[in-house]
Amino acid sequence: MSTQGDPWPDRIHAVFKRNRINQVGYVPDAGHARLIALCQADNEITDVALTSEAEGAGLALGAALGGQRAALLMQSSGVGNCINTFSLLRNCGIPCVVLVTMRGEFADFNPWQVPMGSITEPTLKLCGFLTYRVEREEDVEETVAAGCTMAFNGNLQVAILLAQRMVERNKGHHG
């Protein structure tokens, strides 16, 4: 079923459903707000609000041990909080899809977001992730679906970076 007419968070949620993702960990974020709300309202998804993104890798490992698939939602700043805990995913071959709303890269009102935002993608690569960037809304569904295929067929770690230019256009306010 095509969901191309829906807002991009709805299209990501549809991809989650098709891939039978049933645990979603997140730190509240304006860019991910709609997707978080969709996950919270979904009876087949257990949503877990985290105090720090660093908790997410442990959650994904536990989910996998219990036979479930997990995705994590975070801002680019959160990636820096995860570097050591991401080691769990590689050490055990745990599939995980991380959706990252980018900060500090396009007309960000807060310049303090730049240091982490500018190293987010190389950091993820150093942590062993495959990374994909989404610049345009029309590419969201295909890219997240491709990432899920790579993660869950191959027990790999995949990060989808959602460009700030795209996220901001839909957010309507600054977080």
Add this chain to the structure above:
Amino acid sequence: MMDRRQFVARLLADRGELMVVTGIGSSTYDVAACGDHALNFYLWSAMGSTAMVGLGLALARPDRRVAVITGDGDVLMGMGSLATIGVKQPGNLAVVVLDNRHYSASGMQPSHTAAGIDLGGAAQACRFARVEQVSELERAAEMRSLLHIGQGPIFIHARVEADDQPRIIPSRDGYAIKHRFMQASAKQS
């Protein structure tokens, strides 16, 4: 104050289908000293994450009981996860902290609990359904029973002696212990 090996051995007696996740360092050695088991998952990295692995597993398997067995240093590094567990209220999860007030695997430096920081109080504040402090082996059987039938989330604050026990080192192959765990716990379909 208890001998940690004796306490853990009593906790894991007749464990049945109990799933056990252990924290990096001494608590892994304590659980391994009871005998390797397919339903043990040992963490060898990411200190501070053990309670979160237990939460992810407990949420994925509400039909089973999950026990996290870890140390004070691991819980201190992941204090936020106590709040995360408190929000989700998993009824099938227990967190057992073997509190020796020291970083025993790295040279016995004192931890924050040596200065009086109260992890049981933190768990209480984070809305764990049941918080027990135990410092006598005589109560181990009662704690074991909680792991199997208590209403969670349960926090067992076990006060243990700070001594250097022989290191009993189980597999460090993350893929192997994952597959073993998943095969041993797969749902029958």
